[in-house]
Amino acid sequence: MKIARFNGGRIGVVLADGVVDVTAAAGVQPSQWPPVGPVVMIRDFAARRPAMEVQARTGPRIPLSQVHFETPVPWPHKLIAIPVNYEAHAVEMSSPAISRNAGFFMKSSASLTGASDAIVLPDLPGREIHHEAELAVIIGKGGRHIDASQALDHVFGYACLLDMTVRGKQERTIRKSYDTFTPVGPYITTADEVGEPTDLQVTLWVNEQVRQDANTRKMFLSVAQIIEMCSAVTTLEPGDIIATGTSEGVGPVAPGDHVRISISRVGEMVLKVAQGKRGANVAIPHNLAPRTAEALS
Ligand code: MN
DSSP: OEEEEETTTEEEEEETTEEEEOHHHHTOOTTOSSOOHHHHHHHTHHHHHHHHHHHHHHSOEEOGGGOOEEOSOSSOSOEEEOSBOBHHHHHHHTOTTOOTTOOOEEOOGGGEEOTTSOEEEOOOTTOOEEEOEEEEEEESSOBSSOOHHHHGGGEEEEEEEEOOEEOSSSOHHHHHOSTTSEEEEEEEEEHHHHOOTTSOEEEEEETTEEEEEEEGGGBSSOHHHHHHHHHHHSOBOTTOEEEOOBOSOOEEOOTTOEEEEEETTTEEEEEEEEEOSOOOOSSSOSOHHHHHHHHHO
């Protein structure tokens, strides 16, 4: 099942000929704040699924042209990310700090956006802002100390994810947490439709030029091993999102670009890149040069 969130917090099942609104069957209230309905739906999915499937078969189709895809899980308990999970990307970043098993870091959940939203670049002249194409794992059944051999039973589904990043020496979290820096979508494809996540092709284009193209079999840590590692430290909850790391080919984006990400059996989305007005701060200043001169004086 392909489950989208759209048009103001509604839940939809995505079919070949459009989207069917299954909000009521999913038990989600679109106007609820905080918007934790999708997390509860994921927790209760086994019980909710039959009614959602009936509605999907019988409900009216909404054409894709009338669907604004929003981020599928807007208020997850955690947004976890794996730093470097493909050898060729470790080589291109050529940092001694990057190891085969560097653990994980956190991004702000407020950086989540959907497939129909723009990536808004902070105004940081001279700083490169890169795309990182990644497979997103959405946790279905939570837990602690999950063994890798059982880990895929804890996966609700998968989605495309972009881990947008300001390059530089500041902490990863601040460089990767700007609003709109974690597009997820266009929907969650449930794990039963994806099968083994060990041979998924993850491809990214900027303005229709291929920049990243790698298979998840090249991951240092598999999805199952990632879940084992994360849950050894922190209790995973339904709806938690894990960005599983990027491959080689990362590079800068600019306002006006179109970024397309496709993952086999999972989905595809295209995002516009726009220029924002602000975003500089004491840690990531607007212009490094005067600040350095000031520090030296
Ligand atoms: Mn990343």
